[in-house]
Amino acid sequence: MRKYQIVFLILGSLCIGIAGLAGLSAILSAYIFEDGVAPAFLEAVFVSGFLGGTLILFGQDARPEIDYRGAVALTAGAWIGIPLLAAIPFTASAVGLSWTDALFESYSGITTTGSTVMTGLDETAPSILLWRALLQWIGGIGIIGLSIAILPFLRVGGMQLFQMESSKPTADQVIARPGHLAGIIAALYIGLTALCLFGYAATGMSGFEALTHAMTTVSTGGYSTHDSSMGGFSAGAQWVAIIFMLSGAVPFLAYVRVFSRADGRRGIDEEVSGFLMIVALFTGLLVFAQHGMDSAPMEQLRLALFSTVSIITTTGYAAGDYQLWGPLALSSVFILTFLGGCAGSTSGGFKTFRLQIALKAVRRALNQASMPNAIATEQHAGRTLKDSDVASVVLFGGLYVGTFAVGAVLLAAMGLDFETAITASATALANVGPGLGDIIGPAGHFLTLPDPAKWLLCAVMLMGRLELVVILLLFTPRFWMR
Template sequence: MRKYQIVLLILGSLVLGLAVLAAVIAGFSEFVFRDDASDDFLVSASVSGFLGGVFLIFGQGARPEINHHGAVGLTAGAWLGIPLLAAIPFLGDAGGLDWTNAVFESVSGITTTGSTVITNLDETAPSILLWRAILQWIGGIGIIGLSIAVLPFLRVGGMQLFHMESSDTSRDRVVAQPGHLAAYIALLYAGLTLLCMIGYAMTGMNGFDALTHAMTTVSTGGYSTYDASMGAFSPDAQWVAIVFMLSGAIPFLAYVRLVSRFNRRNGMFEEVSGFLLIVAGFTLLLIIAEFPDGLGFMQELRQALFSTVSVITTTGYSAGDYQDWGPLAVVSIFILTFLGGCAGSTAGGFKTFRLQIAMKAVARALNRASLPSSVTTERHAGKNLSDEDIASVTLFGGLYVSTFALAAILLAGMGLDFETAITASATALANVGPGLGDIIGPSGNFAALSDAAKWLLCAVMLLGRLEIVVILLLFTPRFWLR
């Protein structure tokens, strides 16, 4: 039990932090918004504060070290437990949701998926809208920390290639100490959010909308304060969204490298360039799909680029219904749903680096088949790719496809039509938000789905956000017996 005290100590600190945020929103609700939601947030603050205090008491005297088991326990405890506590404000009169819908909204927020069950955002209490945005903002920086500190440590899905702080030599470190790295990333995250907020304000958004959308843009979450999403704002606001959605989907370690003295000619930028090439290619496809509509080139470019970036970064904003552009657009968007952004960013999805490694593995296999005696070494992120790295990515790919297929089959068994079942599974696993079709498409939401379907999608959202393996380890007896 003693080796898990550090887990309780950290979890207690996180839960107490959530309690403080709920208390602050209660104050805004009472004295600024006056939307009668303060009691709901005070209840959330009380429950979270009590549990956080209990965790801290049992975590006293913990050793400042954590092993594999503790890392998995901490990750699972935080990402499974915090959404349940964060759902409490949605249960009151201001939120108007039952327990299933409240948890769905909270899980979708924390995982930065952006799927929603609230049907009238335009009339929803401002404190609830702010709470949704804060959940996504917290989830965004949380996944950056997970991608940098935990997943490489656990060697999940090829993420060991990004274990930047493992070297004992200062030449291989991004910054001198891990604590400095965390501070850099937090400042960069806050700075990008502030810049995004200023950009939105300059396009005519009011302060509240600029703040909430800045938090859900940089976190690539996609929650909006209006049912029309980004379609409620000017084209200039959509250009700002494009810039900062892309910013959120680029590795934050790349930003640290750019502002530090670290060697900028690193393989990490190979992933960034590959990601931007994919964005450019699919934008061209959507421009071709839009061409028969006879729109001006700049309008076609903006709509195509916005839709491409919104989906591939897993933000999920909508500025119109791309399903009206025809089959080419629908198929392109469906493929984009799976791809995702870069490793170490706020974006979800399969990740660009895994696609690149898969292509290099295919090239190596073809080369060996052509010249059996040849010896080739592939590199990624400035490092040689080992057979273990390729096997890890291959395993993750198999798990990813299997999870998608199983969830789609289960959703179809619950009565959902083919298009809804397939795209709901895909968008939940990739943490994108909207799917395709009349029910969960860009113009719809997830309110009409059954409770069973929503609980299943909650599980899939968490699996996608935690890269599947972390959750599976919880149910692997051999892992806990090590």
């Protein structure tokens, strides 16, 4: 038990952090917004503070080191437990969500999925709208930390390619990144959020709208303060959203390399360029899908680019209903749902680098078949691809497709129609937000889904955000017996 004391200490500190955010929200609710939700935030303060204090007591005298099993326990504990505490304010009478709906909204927020069960956002208490944005914002920075500090050392789905050379883990120990790297990434994240806020304000958004949307844009979360999402704002605001959604989907280690000359893997630019090529390709397809419509060419381009960027970065904002653009648009959006942004960013999905590795593995196999006596090699992220790297990506791909398929079948068994079932499973796994169809499409919501479906989608959202393997390790007895 002693070796898990550091896990208790960190989890307790996170709970205290949630209590602090809830306390701040209670003050804003009571004295600034005066929207009647302060008691619910105070309840969250009490529960989170008590639990955090208890965990910190268990974590006293913890050694400042954590092994692989501790890293998995910490990751799973944080991402499963924090949303439970964050759901408490959603149960306030002023909001009126059941516990199932509150948990769905909270898990969707923390994982930056953006699927919502809330309607009438234009009349919703401002403190709750801010709380939703805060959840996505802290979820976004948590995702960056997870993908840089833990997943590469757990060798999850090829993430080992992005291990920092300056970090030298022992055989059974995860060594934390240098403190200055964490500080630089936090500063970059805050800086991007501030720039996005100023950009939105310059396009006519109110200060509150600019703040909440800046937090959910950079985190690629997608929660909005309006039922019409970004469709309720100006074309200028949508261009700002495009820029900062892309910014959130770029590896933050690339920013570190550019601005601080910290260690970074060669080849990150290769992933970014591949990601931008995919954006350009699907934007062209969506522009073509609008051919013959009455809208102006520049509007078609803006809506096509916005929709492409929103889906591939897994933000999930809506500016126009792409379901009205025909079968080509629908099939393009469905494919985009799975792709995702870059590794080490706030976006979800399959990730561009895995697609690139799969294509390179195919090319290597074809070259080897063409010239059996030649040595065919491929490189990615500045290093030669090993068979173990390719196998890791292939394994992850199989788990990804399998999880999607099982989720879709179970949702269909719960009574959801075919389109809703397959797109709900896809959008939850990729942490995108909206699906397709009249129920959960860009103009819909998840409120009318049965409660068992919402619980299942919470689990799928969590599995997608934690790259599947982390959750599966929790149920692998052999892993804990090492």
